[in-house]
Amino acid sequence: MAQNTPTARPLSPHLQIYRPMLSMMLSIMHRITGAGLYFGMAPLVLWLVAAASGPESFAVAQAIAGSILGQIVLFAATWALIHHTLGGVRHLIWDMGYGFDLPGVEFTGRIIAVLPVLLTILIWVAAYFKG
Amino acid sequence: MTSFRTPLNKVRGLGSAKSGVHHWVSERISAIAGLPLVLFAIWLGVSLAGADHAAVAVAFHHPLTAILAALFLLTQLWHMKLGMQVIIEDYVHSSAKIVLLLANSAFTYLLGALALYALVKLSFGA
Numbered sequence: 001m002a003q004n005t006p007t008a009r010p011l012s013p014h015l016q017i018y019r020p021m022l023s024m025m026l027s028i029m030h031r032i033t034g035a036g037l038y039f040g041m042a043p044l045v046l047w048l049v050a051a052a053s054g055p056e057s058f059a060v061a062q063a064i065a066g067s068i069l070g071q072i073v074l075f076a077a078t079w080a081l082i083h084h085t086l087g088g089v090r091h092l093i094w095d096m097g098y099g100f101d102l103p104g105v106e107f108t109g110r111i112i113a114v115l116p117v118l119l120t121i122l123i124w125v126a127a128y129f130k131g
Numbered sequence: 132m133t134s135f136r137t138p139l140n141k142v143r144g145l146g147s148a149k150s151g152v153h154h155w156v157s158e159r160i161s162a163i164a165g166l167p168l169v170l171f172a173i174w175l176g177v178s179l180a181g182a183d184h185a186a187v188a189v190a191f192h193h194p195l196t197a198i199l200a201a202l203f204l205l206t207q208l209w210h211m212k213l214g215m216q217v218i219i220e221d222y223v224h225s226s227a228k229i230v231l232l233l234a235n236s237a238f239t240y241l242l243g244a245l246a247l248y249a250l251v252k253l254s255f256g257a
Contacts, residue, residue, distance in 0.1 A: 031218065034211070034214045034215075034218075035214075035215065035218060037207075037211065038211045038214065038215050041207065041208065041211065041242055042238075042242060045204070045242045045245050045246045045249070046245075048245075048246055048249040048250065048253070049245055049246075049248070049249045051184065051187050051188075051191075051249065051253060052248070052249035052250075052252040052253045052256065054184070055183075055184040055185075058183075058184040058187065059184070062181075062183075066181070078173075081169065081173070085166070085169055088162050089166075092159065092162065092163070095159065123173060123177060126177055127176070127177045127180040127181075128180075130177060130178065130180060
């Protein structure tokens with residue numbers, strides 16, 4: 001099984017010939033945000049463990065989260081979560097059989113490109129004024 | 132259109148992966164189940180932004196907060212395990228594939244154990 005590694009065969013070119021289209025970009029962004037959120041679960045869980053471990057550990061966790069790098073990561077993670085979630089809803093709509101025509105895909109695609117940014121900003125403004 | 136299903140295939144109904152569309156359906160179910168929980172998690176994150184330890188402890192003493200947080204983590208861990216499995220299967224075809232698939236399981240289950248321990252400790256602790 002392992003010794004039968006397939007000889008490298010030429011693949012049909014895609015990245016070299018297709019102009020980047022919204023549909024392609026959103027598709028790979030859905031996967032990238034998913035993978036990003038996957039790894040982002042680790043710091044989230046570690047933050048919870050720090051909270052459960054007492055005020056000293058939690059203070060360290062909050063200091064990391066509150067640092068400039070931490071805030072940038074959190075902002076990106078918020079956007080990734082909303083982008084992946086809304087994109088996922090779009091997928092579910094397709095799974096039910098709706099919106100898979102070209103105008104529908106373009107229309108919902110534009111929403112997914114813009115709305116997550118707006119919602120991320122909204123959420124961060126809300127958090128800023130709350131704290 | 133011609134059906135490509137063999138008679139045995141029709142009886143078993145599960146295809147060459149032996150589990151049919153189970154993975155695909157589970158991905159959707161975990162996504163749908165997680166959707167309201169993601170909204171809850173965002174709300175919780177906003178309300179706990181910049182909070183000190185005392186505030187966080189008080190928040191998780193409330194049973195609903197702890198339970199919903201646990202459900203959020205469990206559904207998301209389930210969903211992300213399924214998703215990463217697809218990514219690995221799409222891009223890795225060497226002997227590293229099995230190692231990565233095992234690592235995927237280990238990662239998600241480990242995070243689950245850590246998260247549940249932390250939530251129990253937070254909700255029942257001081």
